Amino acid sequence: MTTPPSQADLEVAIAAARAGAEVLRGMYGTALDRQAKTATDFATAADLAAERVILDVIGSARPDDGFVGEELGRVTGAGSARVWLVDPLCGTINFAAMTTHFSVNVALTVGGRTTVAAVSHPPSGEVYWADHDEFGILGRDEVTPPPETALVDINADGPLDEPFVGAQLAADPELRRRFSPRVESTTLALAWVSSGQRLGYVTDGRHRGSVHFTAPIALCEAAGCPITDFDGNPVHTGPGIVAARDPDTHAHLLELVARHRTA
Numbered sequence: 001m002t003t004p005p006s007q008a009d010l011e012v013a014i015a016a017a018r019a020g021a022e023v024l025r026g027m028y029g030t031a032l033d034r035q036a037k038t039a040t041d042f043a044t045a046a047d048l049a050a051e052r053v054i055l056d057v058i059g060s061a062r063p064d065d066g067f068v069g070e071e072l073g074r075v076t077g078a079g080s081a082r083v084w085l086v087d088p089l090c091g092t093i094n095f096a097a098m099t100t101h102f103s104v105n106v107a108l109t110v111g112g113r114t115t116v117a118a119v120s121h122p123p124s125g126e127v128y129w130a131d132h133d134e135f136g137i138l139g140r141d142e143v144t145p146p147p148e149t150a151l152v153d154i155n156a157d158g159p160l161d162e163p164f165v166g167a168q169l170a171a172d173p174e175l176r177r178r179f180s181p182r183v184e185s186t187t188l189a190l191a192w193v194s195s196g197q198r199l200g201y202v203t204d205g206r207h208r209g210s211v212h213f214t215a216p217i218a219l220c221e222a223a224g225c226p227i228t229d230f231d232g233n234p235v236h237t238g239p240g241i242v243a244a245r246d247p248d249t250h251a252h253l254l255e256l257v258a259r260h261r262t263a
Contacts, residue, residue, distance in 0.1 A: 009062075010116045010131045013106045014138070016057040017120035017127055020050040020088050020104040024122045029098055043089075044096055047071050050088035050104065058084050058106075065108075070211045081111050087211040091186030103188040107215035117218035119191045128191045130215075130222035137195060149196070152179040152253070153189035155203035164204045165230070165240065168260035175256050190216030193243045194223040200244040200253050208236040217241070226250035230257050 024046055032044040051069045058067055059076065062084070066077030069086045077083065084106065089095055091102030100123040107117040117130045126139040152175070158164030170181050179199065192198040194216070207213035217235060220227045220243050230240035232254050242257060244250035 009108055010118070010129060012058060012061045013108060013116045013118040014127055014129055015061075016054045016084075016086070017104045017106045017118040019057045020054045020086075020106075021120040021122035021125075021127075023050040023053050024089060024095065024102070024104065028095065028122070032096065034096070042092065042096075043071055044092060046095065047089040047092055051086060054086050054088055054104070054106065058086075068211060083109050085109060085209070085211045085214045087187075087215075090212055091188060094186060101184060101186050101188055103186065103191065105187060105212065105215040107218060109209075109214065112209075114214055114218040117215035117222075119188070119215050119219060121188060121191070128194060128216075128219050130194075130218040133222050135194060135219060135222035135224075149199055150178070150180045151182055151198050152200040152202070153182050153184040153192070153198055155185055155189075155201075155205075156183045157185045158204045165257055165260045166202060166204050169202060169256060172256055172259065178252065187212050187216045190241075190243055191219050193225055193245060194219035196245055198245075200249050201241070202243075202253060202257060203241045204239065205241075206236070206239055207241060213241070217243075228254070230254070230261065 027046040032046055034042045034044050036042050048071050051071045055067055066080040066083035068074045087105040090105050095102040104120040108115050119128045126137055128137050154166045154170050156166055158166050170183055175181055189198055189201045193201050225243055225245055226247050227235050227243040229235055229238040231238050235241055242253050
């Protein structure tokens, strides 16, 4: 089992992610109240319960820090340079459908730069962590599985009123000849890229300061995975995210994405 270095902020992040995961495990498969966000998206009582527990953990350890959650918004630390970004249940629709592709995302940004991150996968009990340029997984003996996977996840949450790269890319015959595409809508896929469980991940949109993406992007960066915007520039420079386990896969995905860019 890989063990993280003894860093106080990282310990808080891991403890918060585990606390949220424990709540979700207890509520998984139960009847839950839902609050609609859009016609196809919603929050459940589990989202709110997990976020409150995470807030308690972080607030007890770091009472002066800022906290921004997916459900509660900014609740503490207005003006603080240290801000925790939390998505207590990334993959709510999967969770509600009793599908195990969901996670708890916790990241600390200091002056806008991500310093530590923890992504918990409640069904397995694993916690993926990043501390600057160090990466590891708690709850697993091996960090990297066999390298023969060809799985590439594509985020399906694109705009409703215009074509978007994800939908077009999933139907590209060239992609299907080389990779095994899977259409997902949870940032757990980025954690899986960092660990080698996925070969790549593609999503549209702009995600700077996102409670969904900040933690798993940090994982990929700490694990040494190529991760950029759609133009191959540093992530957040332009639109989209392309992440991969190796430079060759990343370059090939960028070429395929370029075919489907819209004005």
